[in-house]
Amino acid sequence: MVEVLFDVVILGFGPAALSLAIALHELPRPLNVLILERKPCFSWRGGASPLNGSRMRTSLLQDLVTQRNPLSDFTFINYLWATGSLVDYTNLSLVNPPKSVFCHYLQWCASKIEALGWIRYGHEVSGLEPLSVANGEINTWRINAKDIKGGTLRSVEARRVIIAVGSQAKLSPPLSSFRSHRRLFHSARFHEALPDIQSNEARSLNIAVLGGDDEAVEIFEHLCSVASDSKVVLYLDDTALRQTDTNPFLSSAVQTPNRLPYELRRCLGAQGDFRAVAPTVHSSVLSRLYLLQYSQLVKQGNRTEHNSRICTSKEITHARTSEGTSRILLDVTDISTGVAEKSVPFDYIIAASGYERTEHQRLMARLQSVLDSLDGSVTVDSSYRVNFKRGKVAAQSGVWVVDGFEIESGDAFSFLALRTETVLQSLFENDKTGTQDGKHTEAGTLVERATL
């Protein structure tokens, strides 16, 4: 059953979609907007792990709106004021808010958008397809979704579709067959692992954390404090933990108008290979961790006896269950010496092996024939608008993919509000003239093409 024609349908309701929804709500003209989210309520995955006093890596000014509209009701500062905590927060002098507070801010904003009646939770989108064609151009899209509770399939129609479905947990090949093993958790599910670890009757557990980014290191640090009788080891393939480049000149370069989408600008130093950027950790986390390791050295001497160990240059080549138990053994090769070794049986493994962003491709599978690329891949222009073949899609219609770049793009909140402004400008830029302007029609020349 098809309902009204929506001006904009947003797929997914994470922070990216929330920022866009606020921007659409703040436009002077009323719009018919729908947001489809598969979860039963709003939740931010960055806040799912209850890490001790963990703070945002980004500033309170890098919220959902401030850099786009500092006068908005949805700023972090206004949230503090509206919830009666502005004075107390000010006394803390914290530029980087505690994650628990930022999570509450996001929930607070989400509840205001919910009140507009724009959101349908529990709806998983399966794909979109072109619908009506006027003068040979697609001007409406059909979005197919499943009501998860009732199992009913539903369709909605829209002029413009924004895909904001985020990323999906990725496991590296030696561990991919352990996806549903009860001892192995991707870092995205650490909040599920933690109660299990803490309620385990064995006092001294062997736990491995795999990875070398902020997420891996924060989880490692947290386990070292809450499971202090256990042996916790961090394996990473790099020769050392590396520091995130937070120099303000780079941040300025990312925020300055450019022909590239925001995600790619931070990687410009990577000599064109955007995917080759090594995982990094914020300096404050590195300092804390180094101090922890040093205190251990002073107390315990022999490094191999330490309760928490950081093992660099290690590649996990194989994993199997330890005979007669559900514990997991790892084959580990030292990259610097080539020597292979077998690990102790691990009671738990937390794999911070990153995320992949391929969901938008699945959702757009039925649009392949109209995509403007030789190999059927999805490309966007600098306003995140999908490049379709010339003359195939009407100017007032289109699809935008806001979080599909297969790269570690740093902290999304550092450019979230700016990216929202870019998308917003592009969504309605052709409404006034009724024709595509030079920017889009000349996509190959004026606008950089970016493969997701």
Ligand SMILES: Cc1cc2nc3c(=O)[nH]c(=O)nc-3n(C[C@H](O)[C@H](O)[C@H](O)COP(=O)(O)OP(=O)(O)OC[C@H]3O[C@@H](n4cnc5c(N)ncnc54)[C@H](O)[C@@H]3O)c2cc1C
């Ligand atoms: C532990 C952790 C800490 C972090 N800390 C920071 C930080 O301090 N600062 C910072 O800037 N960034 C941080 N990040 C990164 C930040 O969380 C993410 O970049 C941000 O969540 C991205 O938002 P998003 O809306 O693009 O994607 P997501 O948060 O992944 O949201 C996507 C939404 O789409 C929904 N969805 C997916 N597929 C479908 C479908 N087919 N149908 C319907 N709905 C669908 C999902 O359920 C989800 O709700 C952190 C991330 C993690 C994991």
